Amino acid sequence: MGVVLKQSFLNTLILFLGFFIGGINVLFLYTHFLHEDYFGLITFLLSTANILLPLLVFGMQHTVVKFYSSYKTKSEKDSFLLSTAIIPLIVIIPLAIIGVFTYEQISAWLSRENILIEKYTWLIFFVAIFMGYFEVFYAWTKVQFQSVFGNFVKEVFARICVTFLLIAVYLKWLTNEEFIYAVVLVYALRTIIMKLYAFYVYMPKIAFKIPSNIKEIISFSFYIIIAGSAGGILLEIDKFMIPQMEQIAQVAYYSVGVYIASVVGIPNRAMQQITTPITAKDMNENNIGEVEKLYKQSSINLLIVGGLFFLLINLNISELYAIINKAQFTQGVLVVLIISAAKLMELAMGTGNAILVNSKYYKIFFYVSIAMAVSVILLNHWLIKFIGINGAALATLIVVFAFSIVKIVYVNSKLKIQPFTIETLKLIGIIGLLYLAFNFLDFTTNPYISIIVKSVLLIVIYLFLVKSLKLSEDLGILFSKYLKK
Numbered sequence: 001m002g003v004v005l006k007q008s009f010l011n012t013l014i015l016f017l018g019f020f021i022g023g024i025n026v027l028f029l030y031t032h033f034l035h036e037d038y039f040g041l042i043t044f045l046l047s048t049a050n051i052l053l054p055l056l057v058f059g060m061q062h063t064v065v066k067f068y069s070s071y072k073t074k075s076e077k078d079s080f081l082l083s084t085a086i087i088p089l090i091v092i093i094p095l096a097i098i099g100v101f102t103y104e105q106i107s108a109w110l111s112r113e114n115i116l117i118e119k120y121t122w123l124i125f126f127v128a129i130f131m132g133y134f135e136v137f138y139a140w141t142k143v144q145f146q147s148v149f150g151n152f153v154k155e156v157f158a159r160i161c162v163t164f165l166l167i168a169v170y171l172k173w174l175t176n177e178e179f180i181y182a183v184v185l186v187y188a189l190r191t192i193i194m195k196l197y198a199f200y201v202y203m204p205k206i207a208f209k210i211p212s213n214i215k216e217i218i219s220f221s222f223y224i225i226i227a228g229s230a231g232g233i234l235l236e237i238d239k240f241m242i243p244q245m246e247q248i249a250q251v252a253y254y255s256v257g258v259y260i261a262s263v264v265g266i267p268n269r270a271m272q273q274i275t276t277p278i279t280a281k282d283m284n285e286n287n288i289g290e291v292e293k294l295y296k297q298s299s300i301n302l303l304i305v306g307g308l309f310f311l312l313i314n315l316n317i318s319e320l321y322a323i324i325n326k327a328q329f330t331q332g333v334l335v336v337l338i339i340s341a342a343k344l345m346e347l348a349m350g351t352g353n354a355i356l357v358n359s360k361y362y363k364i365f366f367y368v369s370i371a372m373a374v375s376v377i378l379l380n381h382w383l384i385k386f387i388g389i390n391g392a393a394l395a396t397l398i399v400v401f402a403f404s405i406v407k408i409v410y411v412n413s414k415l416k417i418q419p420f421t422i423e424t425l426k427l428i429g430i431i432g433l434l435y436l437a438f439n440f441l442d443f444t445t446n447p448y449i450s451i452i453v454k455s456v457l458l459i460v461i462y463l464f465l466v467k468s469l470k471l472s473e474d475l476g477i478l479f480s481k482y483l484k485k
Contacts, residue, residue, distance in 0.1 A: 011151045011274070015266045018155030025159060026259045029166040030252070031326050037116055038176040040251035042183060044243055045120060047236035048110075049127035056125075057132035058091050059221040060084040064139035066220060066358055067213070069281045076212070078204035083214075084136055087221070092129060099125055114248040123184050130187040137191070137198040142277050146201050153193055161186040223366040237373075238392035241380045246388065250331075254389040257332025260320065261339035263313060267305040268347050271298060272354070279354040291355060292417040299350030299419035300427070300472050306347040307431040308462050310340050312455055315438045319447035331389060338393035342400040344431075349404050350419040352411060361414055368410075372403045423471045430465050434458065 030039045064084050071077045099106070103122065111118035138150040165182050168174040174182060239258075242251050275298055282290045313320075314337050321330050356365045376399045383391025412418040438458060442450065466472070 010148045011269075011271075012267060014148065014151050015155055015269055018159055019263055019266060021156060021159040021163060022259065025162055025166060026256055027320075027324050029163065029170075031256065031324060031329060033166045033170040034179065035176050036249040036252045036328075037114075038180065039255070040114075040243065040248035041116055041120065042180055043239055043251050043255045044117065044248065045124055045127060045180070046183075047239035048124045049131055050236045051240065052124065052128035053132045053135070056092055056095070056128050057088040057136055059223075060088055061132075061135035061139040062357060063217055063221045064136065064143060065277050065280050066362075067217060068143040069277070070213075070284050074205070075209075078206075079209040080217075081140060081202075081204045082206065083210065083217070084139075085133075088132065088136070096125070113245070114243050116248060117243065120180055123180070127184055127187055130184075130191045134187075134191040134194050137194045140198040141201050142274075144201050145274065145277065147274055149197055150194060153190055153197070157193070158186055158190050161189075220362065223363055237376055238380055238384075238396060241377075241384060242389060242392060245384050249328075250389055253329050253331045254335060254392060256324075256329050257335030257389075257393070258339050260313060260317070260332075261336045261343060264306050264309045264340045264343035265346060266309065267302045268343075271302060272351075275351050276354045276358075279351050280358040283355070283358040288415060288417065291351075291415070295350050295352065295355065295417055295419050296421060297350075297472075299348055299352075300421065300423055302347040302350060303344070303424065303427055304466055304472055306344055307427060308459065310344055311431060311434055311438070311458055311462065313340055315435065315441075315458065316451045316454060319451045322447040334390050335393040338390070338397050342393075342397040345397075345401050345404050348419065348424070349408065352404075352407050352419060355411055355415070355417075356407060359415070361410075364410060368403055368406060372399050375399050375402075423469070426469055427466070427471055430462070430469075434462060 034042075064081070067080060068077065071080055099122075107118045107121035110121055134154070138147075138154065141147060141150050162183060165174065165179055165186070168182075169176065169179050239251055239255065242254060275294060279291060279294060282288075282294070317333055317336055321333060353365070356362060356368075376395050379395035379398060380392055383395050385391070387394070408418055438454065441454065
């Protein structure tokens with residue numbers, strides 16, 4: 001776990017910095033500097049682009065991680081990497097041509113409830129291409145076990161740019177409309193930077209040679225683009241569907257709640273940058289013992305850190321919204337609790353998804369992802385009508401919980417490994433008891449003081465219990481190291 005912990009630690013710091021900057025953007029600058037409709041609009045555009053992303057790049061970001069370590073010579077690796085940059089054009093060019101002739105119908109459909117969307121529909125395609133190629137070139141660096149810079153560009157660079165753009169709107173240097181186009185340019189610039197860095201880390205020799213296992217690559221990519229699109233639907237369909245049934249400003253309220261809750265998932269996003277290629281390598285070498293070890297370690301470690309974030313966020317949520325000081329955004333309070341619970345379930349899976357995708361059973365990931373996508377669409381359609389944005393959050397929780405169990409059971413049935421231990425039950429008990437104990441505590445009417453006092457007390461008690469019960473060997477070593485210092 002040495003390289004995993006080192007790069008995960010750096011990636012976690014970067015993610016925290018990115019979330020801190022993003023938090024300022026989402027909780028304060030977007031809410032106070034940008035009109036709510038345009039806040040909802042940019043969220044809708046980016047979410048829809050994320051849904052299209054896997055299709056436009058033909059799942060190549062996953063294909064790179066899956067197959068790169070299976071090649072032995074530099075020539076094979078070079079031809080493979082170059083093919084992953086060219087193959088997406090087979091999808092992008094025909095879709096672009098189709099889009100030109102069907103643009104009016106597509107834009108009319110997307111904007112039938114909110115006319116504001118119509119003018120900006122064409123941006124979705126370009127943002128999806130920029131996002132997709134960013135992920136492909138980022139994958140090039142991941143397989144070289146160099147994930148930190150790409151993570152910085154992805155999580156920090158774009159958010160810093162958005163911060164300046166929002167300030168420019170406030171100073172009236174940009175209009176709300178110009179802000180939308182400027183954000184698209186930021187995503188284009190981010191992709192160019194990632195491409196240059198990928199070539200810096202590893203420059204493939206240009207050789208137009210088709211990889212020997214091209215049929216296997218295409219087959220895998222086909223399943224993964226569908227699975228990836230389904231995964232994108234699970235993550236983003238709520239922000240896509242809300243404007244189809246509610247006013248677009250509701251997306252802004254929902255997005256703030258989701259953003260706050262997504263802090264719980266920071267450890268998972270950080271660790272995945274390095275555990276995914278390691279899991280792929282171990283699976284290619286059929287080293288199931290190491291796969292199981294990483295599976296269990298990642299599950300308990302992620303759940304410990306994520307559990308603390310879950311408590312800090314949900315036990316301080318009233319004070320946090322008081323600081324935001326925008327009454328209409330409090331509609332997302334329950335969204336925070338529901339989505340953060342879904343994030344905890346994802347953390348508990350550890351490297352489960354990476355194991356499925358990089359095993360010979362990867363096709364099941366395709367079927368499960370399709371089932372998840374269909375389920376979340378149906379639940380969103382039903383629940384948003386009944387309880388609005390809280391229904392969108394509840395749909396996500398139900399689907400994540402149910403299908404996480406399915407994946408865990410399937411991996412165990414095929415590989416005889418699962419992520420849970422007795423320490424998992426102890427940790428869930430700690431999280432539940434502390435949530436109940438602190439939920440009704442109100443230290444002061446000042447939200448800033450209340451957050452500080454409650455958080456310090458909670459962190460001390462939580463870490464004491466985790467260390468005393470020896471829930472994680474890895475974190476126990478870290479505790480001992482830094483306590484001695």
